[in-house]
């Protein structure tokens with residue numbers, strides 16, 4: 001399991017870039033970029049080195065935490081997975097590559113593909129300060145057309161990317177990424193109903209193409225949740241002083257809401273239930289919403305069943321658990 005906080009090398013590389021960078025300017029740029037995202041405009045407003053740095057300062061810790069949590073869920077279910085090559089689609093500042101390098105000591109080659117030259121320059125500069133990423137390859141251009149040029153990789157990751165594409169392009173990219181993934185594909189999106197809908201559509205599409213769901217779902221069946229119910233997770237991460245200044249935030253942490261799917265070519269041997277919300281710990285029993293192989297259930301673990309109760313006290317939203325139904 002890797003930590004949700006940025007690795008020391010990446011933090012140091014970012015800190016070095018921030019010397020002399022006005023926090024007021026960074027906050028204004030980050031605010032403009034985030035407003036554009038909220039309005040559905042994607043990363044098109046990231047046009048200068050200062051924009052790219054403001055974006056990385058504002059968002060990289062949180063997207064890193066979400067990728068780290070998603071990769072942890074994959075390695076928990078598929079501990080034998082030891083990818084040697086990574087393809088990071090829509091790599092931006094390289095967030096998912098850094099997280100994958102932490103999660104898999106086996107990784108030797110990293111290819112980053114992105115359409116945004118400014119973010120890609122930042123990714124390459126940050127990578128120079130990494131023992132693992134310094135020799136990474138960069139593929140410029142649109143994933144829709146340029147992914148074909150990428151060599152297949154053991155692991156393909158797309159973090160916070162597919163929401164920037166039209167529905168038609170999401171389907172095409174989903175198929176193309178799966179075709180490049182020799183062992184596994186992990187796609188992460190913001191934890192919103194729209195992000196969940198995109199992940200759900202991709203999950204269905206790629207199960208039909210032969211993929212198996214390693215996480216978060218304990219099965220390859222259709223999602224058992226019925227609207228308006230939906231699924232997402234949250235990862236807590238510390239907020240640095242610079243981040244607090246940038247966001248005008250007071251609390252020393254943030255909770256990144258995200259949704260992901262980790263797909264593998266090999267069937268998944270162990271199936272655990274997934275905790276879909278923070279369990280309710282009552283005096284007489286613990287109640288937890290679980291996604292199980294048989295569907296969604298509200299598990300109730302009575303205090304009188306001491307061993308089961310002690311186990312369930314450790315359950316947290318997003319955990320994979322062994323539950324007796």
Ligand SMILES: C[S@@+](CC[C@H](N)C(=O)[O-])C[C@H]1O[C@@H](n2cnc3c(N)ncnc32)[C@H](O)[C@@H]1O
Pocket residue numbers: 043059060063064089090091092093094095096113114115116119141142143144158159160161164165
């Ligand atoms: C929100 S950023 C996420 C960056 C990074 N994956 C992360 O998690 O921090 C989305 C990235 O996807 C890239 N992107 C969006 N559409 C793309 C496309 N069609 N082809 C290549 N890159 C694309 C953008 O340039 C941007 O760098």
